[in-house]
Structure formats: structure tokens, C-alpha cells
Amino acid sequence: REFNSAMSRRKRIEETRYLDETTKKHRKGSHNPKSGPESNFASIICSCGITTTSDGSTYQIRASDDVCTNVKNYISQSSSAMDEFIAGLESHFNTLSNLSQSLKASVIVWEPTASQLTRTVKPMQVGDCLITMLLRVEKLQPHLVRILFEKMPEHFDDPSGENICTHIIQKMRWLDVVATESDLTNRLLELLYIAPLCLKQDIILSLPDIVTEADHSTLVQALETLLESDPECTNAVLDSLAHLSVEPELLADLIAKVTELLNSASACDLPPVIRFLLQAVPASGGIALASSIRRSLGFIELPPLSQQESSSASGESAVLEALRSGLRFRKDLATALLNTVRQAPANEIRTFDLQVLIVLRSLGDPKRRADVDRAIRHHIQAGGITLLLLRQAIVRHVEALRPFFSDLLSLADSLTRATDPALARAGAVLYPSLFQAFTDPCSRQEVLGALLTHAGSGCDAEAHAALDALAVIAERDRVGLRRYAGLVKGLLDFLHHLRRAHIRKLFSVFGTLARSSTVAAGNEVGARYGGGASGGGASGSGSGRRLQRLNEEDRMDDDDLSSQNGVSGSRVEVEEELDDEVHIHIRKLLSDSRPRYKHYGLIGAVSAVMALSSEPAGAIGRETADQRADGSVRTEEIGYGRGRAALGLLDDVCSCCARHPAAMAFFYDELATAMELAVREGFVVRASTLEWVGEKLTGELEERYLLDMDAALEGHLAGPGLGHPGWDVEVGMNLDASDAQDG
Numbered sequence: 001r002e003f004n005s006a007m008s009r010r011k012r013i014e015e016t017r018y019l020d021e022t023t024k025k026h027r028k029g030s031h032n033p034k035s036g037p038e039s040n041f042a043s044i045i046c047s048c049g050i051t052t053t054s055d056g057s058t059y060q061i062r063a064s065d066d067v068c069t070n071v072k073n074y075i076s077q078s079s080s081a082m083d084e085f086i087a088g089l090e091s092h093f094n095t096l097s098n099l100s101q102s103l104k105a106s107v108i109v110w111e112p113t114a115s116q117l118t119r120t121v122k123p124m125q126v127g128d129c130l131i132t133m134l135l136r137v138e139k140l141q142p143h144l145v146r147i148l149f150e151k152m153p154e155h156f157d158d159p160s161g162e163n164i165c166t167h168i169i170q171k172m173r174w175l176d177v178v179a180t181e182s183d184l185t186n187r188l189l190e191l192l193y194i195a196p197l198c199l200k201q202d203i204i205l206s207l208p209d210i211v212t213e214a215d216h217s218t219l220v221q222a223l224e225t226l227l228e229s230d231p232e233c234t235n236a237v238l239d240s241l242a243h244l245s246v247e248p249e250l251l252a253d254l255i256a257k258v259t260e261l262l263n264s265a266s267a268c269d270l271p272p273v274i275r276f277l278l279q280a281v282p283a284s285g286g287i288a289l290a291s292s293i294r295r296s297l298g299f300i301e302l303p304p305l306s307q308q309e310s311s312s313a314s315g316e317s318a319v320l321e322a323l324r325s326g327l328r329f330r331k332d333l334a335t336a337l338l339n340t341v342r343q344a345p346a347n348e349i350r351t352f353d354l355q356v357l358i359v360l361r362s363l364g365d366p367k368r369r370a371d372v373d374r375a376i377r378h379h380i381q382a383g384g385i386t387l388l389l390l391r392q393a394i395v396r397h398v399e400a401l402r403p404f405f406s407d408l409l410s411l412a413d414s415l416t417r418a419t420d421p422a423l424a425r426a427g428a429v430l431y432p433s434l435f436q437a438f439t440d441p442c443s444r445q446e447v448l449g450a451l452l453t454h455a456g457s458g459c460d461a462e463a464h465a466a467l468d469a470l471a472v473i474a475e476r477d478r479v480g481l482r483r484y485a486g487l488v489k490g491l492l493d494f495l496h497h498l499r500r501a502h503i504r505k506l507f508s509v510f511g512t513l514a515r516s517s518t519v520a521a522g523n524e525v526g527a528r529y530g531g532g533a534s535g536g537g538a539s540g541s542g543s544g545r546r547l548q549r550l551n552e553e554d555r556m557d558d559d560d561l562s563s564q565n566g567v568s569g570s571r572v573e574v575e576e577e578l579d580d581e582v583h584i585h586i587r588k589l590l591s592d593s594r595p596r597y598k599h600y601g602l603i604g605a606v607s608a609v610m611a612l613s614s615e616p617a618g619a620i621g622r623e624t625a626d627q628r629a630d631g632s633v634r635t636e637e638i639g640y641g642r643g644r645a646a647l648g649l650l651d652d653v654c655s656c657c658a659r660h661p662a663a664m665a666f667f668y669d670e671l672a673t674a675m676e677l678a679v680r681e682g683f684v685v686r687a688s689t690l691e692w693v694g695e696k697l698t699g700e701l702e703e704r705y706l707l708d709m710d711a712a713l714e715g716h717l718a719g720p721g722l723g724h725p726g727w728d729v730e731v732g733m734n735l736d737a738s739d740a741q742d743g
Helices: 002-030 037-047 064-075 079-092 096-102 130-135 141-155 159-171 184-192 197-210 213-229 231-241 248-264 270-280 283-296 310-327 331-342 351-361 366-382 387-395 398-416 421-437 441-455 460-476 478-482 485-497 500-514 536-553 555-564 580-591 595-613 625-629 635-656 661-680 687-705 709-713
Strands: 059-061 106-108 125-127 614-616 683-685
Touching: 037 064, 037 079, 059 064, 064 079, 064 130, 079 141, 096 130, 096 159, 130 141, 130 159, 141 159, 141 184, 159 197, 184 197, 184 213, 197 213, 197 231, 213 231, 213 248, 231 248, 231 270, 248 270, 248 283, 270 283, 270 310, 283 331, 283 351, 310 331, 310 351, 310 398, 331 351, 331 366, 351 366, 351 387, 351 398, 366 398, 366 421, 387 398, 387 421, 398 421, 398 441, 398 460, 421 441, 421 460, 441 460, 441 485, 460 478, 460 500, 478 485, 478 500, 485 500, 485 580, 485 595, 500 595, 580 595, 580 635, 595 614, 595 635, 595 661, 595 687, 635 661, 635 687, 661 683, 661 687
Parallel strands: 059 106
Antiparallel strands: 106 125, 614 683
């Protein structure tokens, strides 16, 4: 108790000393030749507990509540005291520097406790500014508001004055009490018509925090008029309207006018328009709103990447994000939008419809995700969502869909696992599009990991679609895929789980990655170099032609993405030789004594040979001026090295299969089918490979089973290995097309 009483006495002594010092300063200032309302105002606020720091730039106080109480007591003394205080305020705010000082935070005088008396460094505490403290005095508030609103237009043309006006508006937000006499609502609306654009937007955004709820109806009508007359304030007006209480009659009219903005609003104003509609529209108007959104947002049909502007992509991203944030808490509107898209005719499905379905799929509701998947499958089977639309929706809109990558990957996984061939083809188109559009390493690894999972699933259709997609990725972006070749090579350890047709596709991917020379990036989609026998080649050919047609339709997008990803022009350099690890694996399979694995090795060897021996028409023997200028290896020399590697591999196959007639027959059949498919796809087989085939296969056939007409007529049939002396000779093949008797 003694300690507390001692501290109380000390505090009273310090307060007395503080008041004495301020009084002395005031008395010294009274001898200043300056006199008038401003000097009187300084003495008044000093007596209320407001002083200035030593440099005179900042006010200092003890407590904000004490200041408000002192001011209230002072102006309540008499009407003359009120008039004197108001006159002092007006005179004080005539100077821009004084007005700026009144908007600065004040400094609270430090009052140490008993344990803090020994401190040498005094902490700085910040209090409210002078205008904020005076606005809390209800009796003074109307006069202060009038003075401030009269002073603000005087500073519109001053660059620093506009900033001061913004600060004044901010000080009027979240007032504890708003006096009726202040008439804040009408004064703010009057200021809107004369304020510059930047200040006007700040005022509009501050209105919900300043105006009382009783004035919301008046404010809604004024903002509705401003929405039609000033398009530059659309964003701010809608943001402010979303925080106001609107009567049902006014709300219906307001929603109708805002819905009309979907057709005319700029890209930067569309997100707030969508957010407001999704927040304000009642459940009964969900179907109408969904139809309006789907009908009006046609701008999302963007041109190719090379013709797009960054503002278009950013505006599209903002629209999709506004849809996702608005629908997350409006399940009724999400259901209405899903039903609208699902019931749309197949010939009216656009890119935006697919993007809406992706947004709905990302909301996190498992039941809705299943409904969205059913809607997507329905439109794919009905022909509304075509393969071209599916690809362009990702490639041309990658920036807008970047936040939805996981949902797109999940959708591709679901489609690839489907038993319907149309859905599986859609999944096979989605994966290459995702790999091409999302170029970051993490996304590409996820795409390849999903494809390898499909390839090893044990389901023929699923593995077929996954390997088709992997082949397309290899042909469009072989340099990008080579960085992740280690992932793809993991399938070599699980060949026994794959069918022969799948193994052909897999080795064709390795052959594509290993092909040397300069090749056009994104070209030759769908070509198959390792087509097999017994129907495998026909299947590969049909898939190749189907994907090749798709590539021809959207080749422009491939070139745009290649230039964005840092590929110079549309040509890239790849390795000269077949990958050593793949080559070693093929040799191991060829040397295996088990027929099944030897056949796997033969399939891989044929794929590698065709990759090294075939080129697009006109590519063989071509040498460009650029290659000579930069000192790179000539095309003829590269072709010679590749041809030599192909011949060496063919010789290895013959040596491994020399004692296995069934394996040799399988090799001949595989090689013949692969060469036929390569020619059919528009490729040219190198002369060195054709010469080897002529020497090893055609020559052996002629030597063992065919004779010239002259030799046959002379009776030279009884030699070793040529037949039996008693056999009759009959010409049965029309090789010379002139002397054959039985054609």
C-alpha cells in the first residue's frame, strides 16, 4: 500500500510538472506577435493535453480517451467556446502542412512503472491522429466533417493534396459514433461527382465502412446510377455493393443491370461482375444466371499463343478464379451451372464449357466431381468435346488452367482407364497436351509417372492408350522427354507384363528419342517405326494416321509452344547414336535362349534399325547453309554413321538367330512389316539398309529357290541344294513379266 501511494504521488507530481511546462510554453508563445484564431486553437488543444514534439512536426499526447474527454468538456462550457474551437480549426486547416500534421499519428508520452524508472531509452508508442480524436467527439463531429469536406476540393489539383484527401476519407471509416447532423452520406455522394478518378474509387470502396445501415438504400441507388454513367468505377462500385444491405426490390433491378455488364464489361471488370452475381443472385435465379454466363463469356475463345496478349491470359485467369471462389460457397449455383453445360447441344460446346467443368471439378465435392466426369464423358461420346477442342483448351489456355493442373491430370487418368475407345483416345490426347503446356519439371514428372502406371496396369486398352500418348510426346518434344528418359527406361524391366503390340510401341519411343539429325519439333505425330506382324502393324498404322490428322490441325500451337519453351525456330538437335542402355538391353534379349524374350529383342532391334535408317522424304542427304556456317557435322556424315550403326545391329540379329529358324522367320516378318509401314507413313529408308536387305534376304531367296529361265531350260537343276534330278521344271512366277507361261 505504501508503495502504491508513493507511485500515485509520483504520478501526480509528474502530471503537475507536465502541465506546468506546457503552460510555460503557452505563455512564452503568447508573446509571439502572431495572434488570432490559430494561436488560440494551439492554446486550446494544449490545455486539452495535446502538445507538439521538440521539432514541432508531430503531436504528442498522454491518452486518446483523455484528449477526447478534455475537448468535450471544453466545448461544452459555452457556445462561445464551441465557436472559438471551430474557428480555430478552420484557421488551422487553411495550411496544407497543418492539415498533413493533423493526419499523422501522435506520440504517446511514456509513463514508466517502478521497474522501468532506471531505463535510459524511452520506448516510442503511437496513438491516434488529431482528426481521428476530434471525430470521436459527437458534438464536434458535424462541424469537423463540414470543414474537411470544404477543404478537400481545394487540394484536388495538388499531387500531395490528393493523398491527403485519401487519408481524410480513411480516417472516417469505422467511427464509433456517426452523428446524424454530420450528413456523411450526402456529403460523400456530392464529393463523388467532383473528385478525380483515383480518389473517387477510394471513396466508393470506403462507403460501406462509413455509411450507417439506415442510409444503405440511398447509397445503393446512387451507386447503381454511377455504375451506368462511369464504367471506370465498375470494379469499385460492385465491390462496395457486395457489402451493403439491399432490399429485395432493389436487388432484382440491380442484378438485371449487372447481368447486362457480362456482354460489355472489360476483361479487368469481369471478375468483380461475376463475383457479385454469384454472391447476390438468389437460388431461384440460378438457371438464368448460368445461361447468361455461358452465353456471354465468349471472349475465352482465344487465338493461338503467338497472337495472344498477356492481358487476355491474365483476364481469363481472373475470370476462372472468380468462378471458383464464387461457386465454392454456392452449391445451388454450381449445380445449376453444371446442368446447363451438361444439357447443352453437342454442336454448341465451346472451350469455356470445358473450363467451367474443370472449375466445378476442382471445388472438392466428391459427388460433384463424379457428376462432372459423367458430363465430360457424355459430351466426348456425343462428339461435343472433340480431340482438337480438348487439346486447344489446354495448349491455348495454359496460364488460365495452371491452378487446375492436378484436376486435369486426374481427368486424364479417369479417361484413359475407361473401356470406351473414344474416352481412351481423349485421355491419350490429354497427356501429351499437359506435357507440352506445363513445362515445369514437377508437372512433367507427374504426367510421365501417370503414363507409366497406365502402361503397366495389365489392361490392354489402357496400356495401348498410354503408350500411344507416350509416343506422341516423344515425337513432339523429344528433347524435353530425353531429360526424363530414366523414367521411361524403367519399363524395360517389365516387358514380360506387356503384349507384343505394346512392346513395339515402347521400342518405337526409344527409337524416336535416339534418332539423330535435325528434325522438325512437333512434326511426324503418329508415325510408327516398329510396326509388327500379325495385326500389330495395322493397329499402329490406324492410330498413327488418326493422331497425325490431329497434329496437322493444330500444328500452329506446337510451334508457338516450342518458341516459348526456348527452342530456336522449330528444329532441335538430338543424339547421334542409339542410347547405350537401350542398346545393351536389346542385345541381352537377343542373346536370351528363351523364344519369348528373343522375340522381344527382335522387336526392339527392328524398331532401332528403322529409327536409324528412315527419315522423312527429302531429309536424307540434305545439308543446309547454317550447318556449314557453324561448323557442325554434315548431314551426309551423320547419315553415314547412323546407317553403319543400323547395319551393325542387323548383323548382330542375324548372328544371334542363325541357329533359330523360327526366330529368323519372325525377324524377317517384323522387318518387312516395319519397312512397309515406314513407306506408308511417308518415310524413306536409307539405301544402305535396302542394299543389306537385298544382299541378305533377296539374294538368299534367289540363290536357294529361284533360277533364270535359261538355266532352267538347260536342265541345270541337279546341283547340290537346288532340287531333285527327277523333278519337272515349271515356270510359275512372273518375275520378268514377258516369258512366264502360267503368270
